[in-house]
Amino acid sequence: MSTEKPTAMRVYLARVRTALGDLPEAEIEEVLEDVRPHLAEIEAELGASAQVEALVERLGTPESYAAELRVAGGYPPAPKDAEVATQVPEKAPAGLLAPRIALWGMALVAVGLALMAFSAAVHIDPDALFGLLLLAPVFVASLWALLRRGIQPVLELPEVIGLRNALRKWREGSGERAAGYLRSLKPAWWVICAVVLVLFGLLLMVRHTTAAALLPFLVVAAAAVVWAGPRALEDRRLMWLVVPVSAFVVGGIVGGFGAAVSRISPNNGAYYSDATSYAASRTDNYGNQQLRFGDEELRNVYAFDASGKPLENVYLYDDQGRPLAITRYGCEQDTGTTMRRDADNRFPRPKIVEGVQDSRGNVNGYNSTRAYCREESGVPFVAAIPKPPTSTPPQSGPETSSTPAPPTQPAPPTR
Structure with a gap:
């Protein structure tokens, strides 16, 4: 008789087998064969003296892990007695504060990332991602x-536990087909997330050169989600990575779809929404109204007199006396980026020129790494002012009077 002490993996697998006991023996063996290499890998990481508690910390209880294997494999839920066993912890938790901080903190981050990605995609502006801080x-x-x-x-x-029970009832009811469809999409979802993250970063970089610093982080997130996504079912701690990233991707996709619809919509022109200021169809990231010409946002307006001379310090109002006030931007010299200064209706404004430069001051060169920004005054184009048409002088000729001539007196008779 062998006196070898069973390893943590064997004890854990034995309890998983017990939780799956209502399934046919062949299917139980198939499920255990699939998870045994992963459990052995975790046990090797934990060391030869690993305890079952360490595996429980990584994967959850064997009963809850078995329930997740049922869902992943499309097997029916456990009987009621086994279900109760998965819901009752082996020992009372020391406190609920830390677990709730972990759970709801992750949920808050996921919601925040989704909203930020939505805003950044709608406006194609990386400034909306400053909330990450x-x-x-x-x-x-x-x-x-x-x-x-x-x-x-x-x-x-x-x-x-309540959420898991609700999902189980939904799968057993009307959501069975939908749950199966979502499971079939799971392998491709992580690749979709990676592609969306990279494309999102490239799009922001094309529209705003300052977003180049954001692209490496999105590439790292793309690689991380491809690696962690398939492993999240086995190591539930990876959910703290894949859930926020997935939320960010969903928000970006929805925002990008909204931006596309807005651009092709025929009713995206300007309109007046209140009696105090000029309003456009959308506002910018700072809550100020946008001045638009067709479907393009205007950030500057140039005025000229009749001789073609540019006018300075022109204040624009609409026909009801409302100021056409929009956000004014300037350069932040310390970071070499564009920043908001205020909002007013004074034009024209300096032209903002952004780019990158190297340590020698060469602009937009091959070795350029630092962002730079400068403000250029003056008019960046030559205006062709139309000349008023010249009036044709009237032709000279005998003047005619519309007043009838007085009657002439008859000549006296001659003798």
């Missing part, structure tokens, strides 16, 4: 709580 502390706190307590306390939260 606000979400970074939330994500760090969520990740810290996850790594400190592990994934199992999160899976045992009442809201998580």
